[in-house]
Every structure is written in structure tokens, then in C-alpha cells.
Amino acid sequence: MILVGQYDSPVTRRVAVALHHYGMPFTRDTRSIFGDAQAVSKISPLTRIPALVLDDGEVLIDSAAILDYLDEQAGDAALIPGAGPARRRVLQMTALAQGTLEKVAAVVYERHFHAPEHRSTAWLDRCLGQARAGLDELTRRLAAPYACGPTLSHADVMITTLIWYMQDRMGEVLSHTAHADLIRLAERCEDLPAFRAAALSDFEKMPRS
Ligand SMILES: N[C@@H](CCC(=O)N[C@@H](CS)C(=O)NCC(=O)O)C(=O)O
Structure with missing residues (x-):
């Protein structure tokens, strides 16, 4: 299998x-x-x-x-989990984290592609508010020791890659007090072997505006 994409993309x-966690071999197209x-458009x-x-193309x-x-x-x-409330919980926490990422990415792209005088303040404010609400709700719903309880799930992975992205690209709504539990969770996950194996190389960064 070939994974296409650079790791500064949280998704x-x-x-x-997940590939590392499952022990599934893959190569990369970066x-x-x-x-x-x-x-990239020829593939995706x-x-x-x-x-x-x-492997079959x-x-x-x-x-x-x-x-x-x-x-x-x-x-x-x-x-x-395969079914039931536990599965819904992981899907919902993951959706919250991914939705938050989409709002954060919208801010990053607006600032990257538009000169300051062409940016929509109303849009940026809306996205920033939605991103903050996402982080607040994730914090409110967070279980322990992992996002959805006793075991690592896709929700932990999405939260961890989101937190990395925010710390690197757009941290202004990420609060070290209000969102401390999310940040701590991300720090613990980053120490796990599957996350370390998917560490960023220096070249994997969206160009700065
Ligand atoms: N829902 C998609 C989102 C994919 C996505 O937005 N990827 C970003 C990188 S994080 C991208 O390719 N952006 C370039 C673009 O949309 O033009 C997923 O989860 O894979």
C-alpha cells in the first residue's frame, strides 16, 4: 500500500x-x-x-x-468498537475533532490564500468561534485515560493530530487552561510507538504565507 500525503495533514x-498501530506495511508518496x-491530482x-x-492499484x-x-x-x-453505543461514542468524538480541524484549516487557508485586506473577518470569526466550541465540547466529553475510556481509539488519534496542527499552525483558540486535558492526552499519545513512527520529517510542512 502507498499512503499519499504529508504528515502535516492531520487526517x-x-x-x-492507524497503519502503524495495526502493523500494516506501507510506503509513502510525499x-x-x-x-x-x-x-497528486492524477492519483487523488x-x-x-x-x-x-x-496493492491492486x-x-x-x-x-x-x-x-x-x-x-x-x-x-x-x-x-x-464493532457496534453499539461505544462505537457511536468513538465516531462522535472523532467527528467533533475532525470538524474542529475543518474550521481550523478554513482559518489557515483563508490567511494563506488571501492578503489581509481581502480576508473576511466575519468568516474568520465564525470559524474561530466554531473551532473554540469544538475544543470546549471535546474537553467536556473527554473520558479517561483515553478520549472514550479505557482503550486507544480513532478519537485519540484525531484529537492528537488536531492538537499538533493547532500548536504548529493556528493555536490562538487552543487554551492551555481550558483545554489542558486535551493537550495532556495528545502529549501522552505522541509518546506511543505508532505516533512516533508517524512523526513528521522537516520537509512536510505547508508553505508559510
Ligand atoms: N474529509 C477529508 C479531508 C481531506 C482534506 O481536507 N485534506 C487536506 C489536507 S489536511 C487537503 O488535501 N487540502 C487541500 C485542498 O483541499 O485543496 C479527509 O478526512 O480525508
């Missing part, structure tokens, strides 16, 4: 963490969606990452859809 990194957009039709190229896109496939292969080792 790409979350697929990489061409950039910005610098190498044309090449929306020029988005992650994409996963399977089939290409999967979208982290949730990719993880659905990997979870199926992982069976009982999957980072999500």
Missing part, C-alpha cells in the same frame, strides 16, 4: 498512525498537494490528501473511508 497522519498539485481526483493506493480517498477499510482488515484490533 493523513491519522491514517499513518509529494505536496501544493508544490506537486498536478501529480480532488487533489486532496490522504489517499491510499492499494485501487485508490481510496478520505481518511474516514480509508480507515473503514483498514479497520475491516484489522478485525478485533480495530481502533473502534
Whole structure:
């Protein structure tokens, strides 16, 4: 399998963490969606990452859809319960973290692609408010020792890659007091072997505006 995408993309990194956690071998295509957009578009039709190229050439896109496939292969080792309230809880916490990421990314892209005088303050304020609300709600719902209780799940992975992204790119709504539990969880997860194996290389950074 080939994982397409750089690890400064939290949704790409979350697929990489799952692949390492499941012990599934893969290689990487680290061409950039910005610098190498044309090449990436030939693999991933929306020029988005992650994409996963399977051994028979089939290409999967979208982290949730990719993880659905990997979870199926992982069976009982999957980072999500098979059914019932426990599964819904992991899906909802993951959706909250991923939704928060989407709002954070919208702010990053608005600032990257628009000169200050062309940015929409109303849009930025809305996204920042939604991102803050996402972090607040994640904090409120957080269980222990992991996001959804006793075992590591996709929710922990999404929260951890989100926190990394916010600390690196757009930390202004991430509070060291209000969101301390999320930050601590992310720090603990970053120490686990699967997260360490999916550490960023220096070249894997979206160009600064
Ligand atoms: N829902 C998608 C989101 C994918 C996504 O937005 N990826 C970003 C990188 S984090 C991207 O490719 N952005 C470039 C673009 O949208 O043009 C997933 O979970 O895979």
C-alpha cells in the first residue's frame, strides 16, 4: 500500500498512525498537494490528501473511508468498537475533532490564500468561534485515560493530530487552561510507538504565507 500525503495533514497522519498501530506495511508518496498539485491530482481526483493506493492499484480517498477499510482488515484490533453505543461514542468524538480541524484549516487557508485586506473577518470569526466550541465540547466529553475510556481509539488519534496542527499552525483558540486535558492526552499519545513512527520529517510542512 502507498499512503499519499504529508504528515502535516492531520487526517493523513491519522491514517499513518492507524497503519502503524495495526502493523500494516506501507510506503509513502510525499509529494505536496501544493508544490506537486498536478501529480497528486492524477492519483487523488480532488487533489486532496490522504489517499491510499492499494496493492491492486485501487485508490481510496478520505481518511474516514480509508480507515473503514483498514479497520475491516484489522478485525478485533480495530481502533473502534464493532457496534453499539461505544462505537457511536468513538465516531462522535472523532467527528467533533475532525470538524474542529475543518474550521481550523478554513482559518489557515483563508490567511494563506488571501492578503489581509481581502480576508473576511466575519468568516474568520465564525470559524474561530466554531473551532473554540469544538475544543470546549471535546474537553467536556473527554473520558479517561483515553478520549472514550479505557482503550486507544480513532478519537485519540484525531484529537492528537488536531492538537499538533493547532500548536504548529493556528493555536490562538487552543487554551492551555481550558483545554489542558486535551493537550495532556495528545502529549501522552505522541509518546506511543505508532505516533512516533508517524512523526513528521522537516520537509512536510505547508508553505508559510
Ligand atoms: N474529509 C477529508 C479531508 C481531506 C482534506 O481536507 N485534506 C487536506 C489536507 S489536511 C487537503 O488535501 N487540502 C487541500 C485542498 O483541499 O485543496 C479527509 O478526512 O480525508
